[in-house]
Amino acid sequence: MTTFVDRVELHVAAGSGGHGCASVHREKFKPLGGPDGGNGGRGGDVILVVDQDVTTLLDYHHHPHRKATNGQPGAGDNREGKNGQDLVLPVPDGTVVLDGNGEVLADMVGQGTTFVAGQGGRGGLGNAALASARRKAPGFALLGEPGEGRDIVLELKTVADVALVGYPSAGKSSLISVLSAAKPKIADYPFTTLVPNLGVVTAGSTVYTVADVPGLIPGASQGRGLGLEFLRHVERCEVLVHVLDTATLESDRDPVSDLDIIEEELAQYGGLENRPRVVVLNKVDIPDGKDLADMIRPDLEERGYRVFEVSAVAHLGLKELSFALAEIVATARAAKPVQEATRIVIRPQAVDDAGFTVTEEGEHFYRVRGEKPERWVHQTDFNNDEAVGYLADRLSRLGVEDALLKAGARAMDGVAIGPEDNAVVFDWEPTMAAGAEMLGRRGEDHRLEAPRPAAQRRRDRDAERDEASEEYERFRPF
Structure with missing residues (x-):
């Protein structure tokens, strides 16, 4: 027997991007034909898709960890790595996606609705893509970015x-079985229904769905019984129908008290105050039930309820009830605003937004946060001095050096790039930009250029040394 699960915690991890390749083309009579390292492939996304054939989250309850495939690394001869395959996870219609803090990320209603729960990492660039007029033979490539991983909560709210x-x-359950073609489990003991049952009803030209919400007893909104598990399933419904037992065998209960208790639980749950209510007095085929229905009906109508006397067993009053519900549903649908086409809101970056922040955290320690610096750090192979120098150049061009100086950073102060749980920490030297130039013009290889006279090479070296000295003096702390 299939178990119904309507709330799960899911751990998703998108695929990481493949690393770029650092390669040099070689062939006969052409031993140094230039860089030809290909780019890495993109990591696969984790995508949630509404599927009408899926009615429960049971599969994710048993297997809560889901990961997409990684991108493949690039190769020589300009061969790019294969992209990772997206992981598509089908979810029931009406699934709400929340983050770990309970914030709603997506409300998935309608067949085919999609939500990217985890973004795959971009593949690293190979040295062929990094080559330029100034960097003709890069001896490094960029690493692939890690895929996005996070914990999300899936909650199913029945669409009825x-x-x-x-x-x-x-x-x-008996009422929904005779109003529609649904075949729920029916018995005369409490909590027969352990899952919300759905049925489709046709009344004239109106077709609507009915949900049987189980487990409501006193204290349901605080978690007693099964009510807290299923109260969320009434949130999307346009009409609430109170089904009252007029032939109950319990001496301490009566239909009016049952109605008051259920209304109190709905009020405690919240958000359902404006939904229209209908009262159904069930089991009027029993003589005592009919007498009790006639006795309490005037009181209920004085409260403003529309009251219907029915018998699910004898099929009494069902036609009037189904058409009355169809009328209320049609009115509610007509009152809804017409859904507009999806609009894309473009928010341009502010003129004074540098794309990163520098904050002082404690004495002689600073943290750099921003999408670009953090992404660049993940792409850097710190075992390759040339790659580290390339990172230094990128940070300098972005303005990180100047921002650290303005924040009061001094030589050998600690600097972290990224969040606390995943940061690169180093001792900062204000000469980072100048030091990067002192390493030489990275990626240049004199074997790819025309020979220069010895005197010209000496003059060029002297000019570069003087330029580096000027840069050092400009960035040297006072």
């Missing part, structure tokens, strides 16, 4: 027009 609420064994 009408919700049947009431005490266990009030006859909700």
Whole structure:
């Protein structure tokens, strides 16, 4: 027997991008034909998709860890790595996606609705893509970015027009079985229904869905019984139908008290105050039930309820009830605003937004946060001095050096790039930009250029040394 699960915690991890390749083309009579390292492939995304054939989150309850495939690394001869395959996870219609803090990330309603729960990492550039007029033979490549990983919560809220609420064994399952073609489990003991049952009803030209919401008893909104597990399933319904048992065998219960208790639980749950209510007095085929229905009906109508006397067993009053519900549903649908086409909101970057922040955390320690610096750090192979120098150049051009100086950083102060749990920490030297130039013009190889006279090479070296000295003096701390 399939178990119904409507809330799970899911751990998703997108695929990481493949590393770029550092390679030099070689062939006969052409031993140094230039860089030809290919780019790495993109990591696969984790995508949630609404599938009408899926009605429960049971599969994710048993297997809560899901990961997409990684991108493949690039190769020589300009061969790019294969992209990772996206992981598509089908979810029921009405699934709400929340983050770890309970914030709603997506409300997935409608067949085919998609949500990217984890973004795959971009593949690293090979040295062929990094080559330029100034960097003709890069001896390094960029690493692939790690895929996005996070914990999300999936909650299923049944998509139905009408919700049947009431005490266990009030006859909700019997009523939905005769109003529609649904075949729920029916018995005369509490909590027969352990999952919300859905049925489709046709009344004239109106077709609507009815949900049997189980487990509502006193204290349900605080977690007693099964009510807290299923109260979320009434949130999307347009009409609430109180099914009252007029022939209950319990001496301490009566239909009016049952109605008041269920209304109190709905009020405690919140958000359902404006939904129209209908009262159904069930089991009027029993003589005592009919007498009690006639006795309490005037009181209920004085409260403003529309009251219907029905018998699910004898099929009494069902046609009037189904058409009345169809009328309310049609009115609610007509009152809804017409859904507009999806609009894309473009928010340009502020003129004074540098794309990163520098904050002082404690004495002689600074932290750099920003999308670009953090991404560049993940792409850097710190075992390759040329790659580290390339990172230094990128940070300098972005303005990180100047921002650290303005923040009061001094030589050998600690600097971290990234969040606390995943940061690169180093002792900062204000000569980072100048030091990068002192390493030489990275990626240049004199074997790829025309020979220069010895005197010209000496003059060029002297000019570069003087330029480096000027840069050092400019950045040297006072």
